[in-house]
Amino acid sequence: MNSNNVVLKVEDIRKSFGENEVLRGVSFDVRRGETKVFIGPSGTGKSTLLRCINQLTPPDRGKVWLDGEEVTNSGARINYFRQKIGMVFQNFFLFDHLTALKNVELALLKVRGMGKAEAREKALTELRQVGMEDWADHYPAELSGGQAQRVSIARALAMDPDVILFDEPTSALDPELTREVLEVMKKLAREGMTMLVVTHEMGFACSVANEVLFMENGVVAEQGSPDLLLHDPRFTRMKDFIGRIDSRMED
Amino acid sequence: MDQAVFLFEILLPALMQGLVVTLQLIACSAPFGLALGIAVAVGRQYGNPVVSWLCKTFVFLIKGTPLLLLLFILYFGLPSIGITFTAFVASVVGFILCNGAYNAEYIRGALISIKDGQMVAAQALGMTRWQAIRSVILPQALCRAIPGLSNEFIYLIKYSSLAYMITVIELSGAGKLVATKYFTYTESFAAVGIVYLVLVSITTVAVNILEKRVAVPGTTRATAAAQL
Numbered sequence: 001m002n003s004n005n006v007v008l009k010v011e012d013i014r015k016s017f018g019e020n021e022v023l024r025g026v027s028f029d030v031r032r033g034e035t036k037v038f039i040g041p042s043g044t045g046k047s048t049l050l051r052c053i054n055q056l057t058p059p060d061r062g063k064v065w066l067d068g069e070e071v072t073n074s075g076a077r078i079n080y081f082r083q084k085i086g087m088v089f090q091n092f093f094l095f096d097h098l099t100a101l102k103n104v105e106l107a108l109l110k111v112r113g114m115g116k117a118e119a120r121e122k123a124l125t126e127l128r129q130v131g132m133e134d135w136a137d138h139y140p141a142e143l144s145g146g147q148a149q150r151v152s153i154a155r156a157l158a159m160d161p162d163v164i165l166f167d168e169p170t171s172a173l174d175p176e177l178t179r180e181v182l183e184v185m186k187k188l189a190r191e192g193m194t195m196l197v198v199t200h201e202m203g204f205a206c207s208v209a210n211e212v213l214f215m216e217n218g219v220v221a222e223q224g225s226p227d228l229l230l231h232d233p234r235f236t237r238m239k240d241f242i243g244r245i246d247s248r249m250e251d
Numbered sequence: 252m253d254q255a256v257f258l259f260e261i262l263l264p265a266l267m268q269g270l271v272v273t274l275q276l277i278a279c280s281a282p283f284g285l286a287l288g289i290a291v292a293v294g295r296q297y298g299n300p301v302v303s304w305l306c307k308t309f310v311f312l313i314k315g316t317p318l319l320l321l322l323f324i325l326y327f328g329l330p331s332i333g334i335t336f337t338a339f340v341a342s343v344v345g346f347i348l349c350n351g352a353y354n355a356e357y358i359r360g361a362l363i364s365i366k367d368g369q370m371v372a373a374q375a376l377g378m379t380r381w382q383a384i385r386s387v388i389l390p391q392a393l394c395r396a397i398p399g400l401s402n403e404f405i406y407l408i409k410y411s412s413l414a415y416m417i418t419v420i421e422l423s424g425a426g427k428l429v430a431t432k433y434f435t436y437t438e439s440f441a442a443v444g445i446v447y448l449v450l451v452s453i454t455t456v457a458v459n460i461l462e463k464r465v466a467v468p469g470t471t472r473a474t475a476a477a478q479l
Contacts, residue, residue: 056371076379083377093372097391097467107376110386141469152372159376 005032007194008163013052013062015045022048023059024218030163033192037205040215041241046198050165054085066162083111086156086164090171092148094140100127100151101136104158112159126154130184146177150184163194170201202242214238262429262442269425270446276411276421280346281404287347288354289389295355296362297384306355313352319413321345326417342414350407357399361392394465401458408450422446
């Protein structure tokens with residue numbers, strides 16, 4: 001497959017909640033195998049943007065295409081697109097009443113209509129991918145945050161998505177657990193998974209992202225390779241933002 | 252008359268016959284009462300506005316009127332518009348409606364308590380709302396509703412005695428007949444009370460076992476259930 005293939009196209013997404021205009025026209029293309037990282041202050045619409053892409057939050061205006069097919073205004077077919085657009089949440093949202101294995105299996109059985117044996121096999125394969133096969137029979141409440149997040153990544157992977165949206169996947173985790181989740185995500189990126197990641201982890205952004213989009217006040221304020229945004233003097237806003245975080249941490 | 256003869260040859264055989272009818276009433280009502288409760292709770296919580304309103308109104312009507320009145324309407328009232336039930340069927344229909352309405356409230360409370368993230372995660376995987384409700388939300392909600400549902404089941408055991416008011420000779424009715432015929436109110440009704448106590452005790456033990464079996468490992472609920 002051509003690596004310049006645009007797999008996901010986002011065009012002029014706008015979204016308001018009441019008076020508050022959260023997204024004011026965001027557009028970008030995502031090529032297959034690419035990792036894009038979204039950085040920016042809280043409340044600038046990063047998470048809302050991800051939810052607009054898979055229509056968990058329908059945007060007021062703008063369009064999203066997956067592989068040339070329109071995701072917005074797709075009616076009942078949205079459930080097909082959501083299989084192809086995986087999502088990983090800050091608070092994992094594992095199904096609390098199911099074991100890790102069953103969490104991964106559920107959509108394979110119910111949505112993809114797979115047979116039991118096949119679904120189990122596939123679910124175990126995905127759990128192995130994230131290093132959780134030994135925990136297959138444990139329930140979410142028995143897992144650490146990092147383990148739970150890895151299971152939720154496996155759950156998204158099981159649907160063979162074209163792209164996975166990560167909504168602050170490590171924000172609920174301490175540094176040690178953050179590392180184990182980031183390792184899994186780096187591995188996925190290396191293996192060619194297409195990923196959109198909202199995060200505050202600059203280290204991850206610098207080492208993995210093909211492109212960083214710095215969002216502020218509902219728009220993409222700066223956009224480019226991590227190196228460019230951090231070192232080119234023409235770009236100042238993301239550096240300012242990171243500087244603010246760093247100085248706060250030194251306090 | 253000898254006390255032992257009265258007890259073993261008159262009272263207990265009569266109560267056992269009544270008990271069988273009581274158990275039949277419960278067995279015919281409880282499963283449908285649970286199904287109705289689930290349907291009404293889900294309809295109210297997730298249905299379109301019309302369905303939701305219908306479910307809400309149903310619960311309002313049943314909660315707001317005495318069960319005895321409902322039984323009278325079903326048995327004595329409906330024949331006037333051409334619907335005739337036997338006393339047993341009228342009782343079962345009344346119990347299902349009553350049990351279903353109260354169950355619906357317990358289940359609705361449990362549905363509300365399930366965090367939004369569960370639905371969001373299910374939909375993000377491509378599940379429809381109904382698939383998410385069936386496979387993700389309801390299984391969790393029903394487990395949480397067990398204490399309330401078991402309470403309602405115990406009420407059902409006891410209000411099944413109202414069937415006597417529309418001529419079904421169940422446990423209480425059988426006791427009443429013996430009591431009036433032999434003028435043994437205290438003995439007869441005490442014996443009836445003991446049988447109800449036994450039924451409720453069995454239920455309580457069964458519910459404890461059920462709660463332990465469905466508790467999700469690692470949760471505080473599981474820890475609490477293990478300590479029971």
